[in-house]
Amino acid sequence: MNKSSVQAVQGLPHLVTDLPGPNAAALIARDQAVLSPSYTRSYPLVAERGEGALIYDVDGNRFLDCNAGIAVVATGHCHPRVVEAIKAQAEKLIHMSGTDFYYENMVLLAEKLAALSPGGAPRRVYFGNSGTEAIEAAIKLARYYTGRDKFIAFLGGFHGRTMGSLSLTGSKSVQRARFGPLVPGVTHIPYANCYRCAYGKQPETCNVECVRVIEEQLFKTILPAREVAGIVVEPVQGEGGYVNPPQKFFDELAEVARRHEILMIFDEVQSGMGRTGKMWAAEHYSMSPDIFAAAKGIASGLPLSATIARADIMQWKPGAHASTFGGNPVAVAASFATIELLEQELLDNAARIGTHLRARMADWPKRFPAVGRISGIGLMIGIEIVRDQETRERAQDWRNQIERMCFERGVLVLGAGENTIRLSPPLVMTEDQADFLADTLEACLAQLPRHQR
Numbered sequence: 001m002n003k004s005s006v007q008a009v010q011g012l013p014h015l016v017t018d019l020p021g022p023n024a025a026a027l028i029a030r031d032q033a034v035l036s037p038s039y040t041r042s043y044p045l046v047a048e049r050g051e052g053a054l055i056y057d058v059d060g061n062r063f064l065d066c067n068a069g070i071a072v073v074a075t076g077h078c079h080p081r082v083v084e085a086i087k088a089q090a091e092k093l094i095h096m097s098g099t100d101f102y103y104e105n106m107v108l109l110a111e112k113l114a115a116l117s118p119g120g121a122p123r124r125v126y127f128g129n130s131g132t133e134a135i136e137a138a139i140k141l142a143r144y145y146t147g148r149d150k151f152i153a154f155l156g157g158f159h160g161r162t163m164g165s166l167s168l169t170g171s172k173s174v175q176r177a178r179f180g181p182l183v184p185g186v187t188h189i190p191y192a193n194c195y196r197c198a199y200g201k202q203p204e205t206c207n208v209e210c211v212r213v214i215e216e217q218l219f220k221t222i223l224p225a226r227e228v229a230g231i232v233v234e235p236v237q238g239e240g241g242y243v244n245p246p247q248k249f250f251d252e253l254a255e256v257a258r259r260h261e262i263l264m265i266f267d268e269v270q271s272g273m274g275r276t277g278k279m280w281a282a283e284h285y286s287m288s289p290d291i292f293a294a295a296k297g298i299a300s301g302l303p304l305s306a307t308i309a310r311a312d313i314m315q316w317k318p319g320a321h322a323s324t325f326g327g328n329p330v331a332v333a334a335s336f337a338t339i340e341l342l343e344q345e346l347l348d349n350a351a352r353i354g355t356h357l358r359a360r361m362a363d364w365p366k367r368f369p370a371v372g373r374i375s376g377i378g379l380m381i382g383i384e385i386v387r388d389q390e391t392r393e394r395a396q397d398w399r400n401q402i403e404r405m406c407f408e409r410g411v412l413v414l415g416a417g418e419n420t421i422r423l424s425p426p427l428v429m430t431e432d433q434a435d436f437l438a439d440t441l442e443a444c445l446a447q448l449p450r451h452q453r
């Protein structure tokens with residue numbers, strides 16, 4: 001066996017026990033007694049260590065991680081350069097509170113993110129620790145700057161679970177149930193989910209009704225335009241099922257925003273940091289949002305988020321908003337290493353492996369009756385599972401079965417939306433690993449009852 005094929009075999013799953021193995025089962029029992037039951041676990045994976053796109057569990061089983069800790073470990077698990085950056089920074093300065101003092105790497109990262117922002121306008125950066133905090137900051141900043149208090153958000157959108165961001169979230173009712181009243185003033189409208197157009201249109205007859213509703217109905221009835229601070233939108237809907245709208249959706253939305261002096265706020269928490277093969281998904285649409293939020297992939301697993309706004313918008317007074325831990329030096333160091341890797345090789349790799357996977361999947365709707373739409377951009381790929389391609393009836397149970405079958409073959413995939421399998425692997429994924437993932441999904445799809453009919 002030559003070296004590269006040795007590496008390839010080493011980079012693939014290898015199971016040595018039934019699942020869950022004995023150590024995993026014991027830990028899960030303890031977890032169930034003491035952890036919040038609000039966490040959603042799809043299958044019994046107990047991770048012990050990770051390397052690149054691989055995860056080893058507590059029984060020595062090796063899995064191919066096709067979700068990167070929910071689109072977080074952009075550079076793969078424990079990339080040596082990220083680990084080295086974390087160690088070096090931890091020996092120098094772990095925390096100082098950037099809200100009260102200065103330190104250099106926080107300034108350098110803000111400069112870097114500002115320079116990388118789409119559109120070229122001068123930017124300022126606010127650092128937090130999580131996606132939801134980045135969105136909270138965006139909500140507060142938009143209110144502060146515009147003096148308006150209303151927002152437009154989208155059905156299927158996910159923006160976080162704290163009270164402000166939850167008010168924008170329109171993904172699953174379980175996320176909102178029993179938590180009201182939420183922050184008032186948010187109106188949700190249908191997203192440009194063309195495969196399931198809320199207005200019953202086909203792409204040929206589409207007149208971007210999902211945007212027109214804003215001026216033609218909302219502004220004339222329940223929502224005075226001059227009270228709207230921002231339109232909050234994911235450039236690719238994540239939790240909603242990896243839905244990527246057509247260009248004209250964003251063109252029209254930006255026009256509506258411009259006409260009424262409403263801020264365009266992009267939630268790039270999941271789609272940003274190279275996930276789509278470009279640094280920001282907004283770049284695929286040539287959009288330059290007024291404010292955008294980044295988190296997940298930004299520091300390869302350390303808690304960090306950024307709310308990045310046009311410099312003339314982020315002009316709030318000292319004390320208006322802050323966070324003790326946001327932008328802590330160790331997370332910032334991990335972020336630098338992450339961005340360097342993205343720029344050097346991983347943006348290209350994400351685009352290349354994304355294209356490769358999509359080519360592998362191109363004929364799936366023909367070969368597998370349960371495959372509806374293949375969606376997403378780059379390494380953000382959704383596979384919609386349907387009972388019937390004609391009616392597009394959602395087959396959540398089959399989607400869940402596929403998740404489980406993949407797990408039993410050593411491949412970690414997760415669902416998004418009601419009936420979509422989402423793939424958001426580490427951006428270091430190799431072609432051999434991508435092929436293994438595609439082979440595994442094909443084997444699972446072939447097992448579905450509809451296929452065997």
Ligand code: PLP
Pocket residue numbers: 130131132133135158159160161234238239267268269270271295296
């Ligand atoms: N926005 C988007 C698009 C997300 O996908 C998520 C998390 O999945 C969030 C916001 C919230 O991020 P966090 O879980 O870090 O608060």
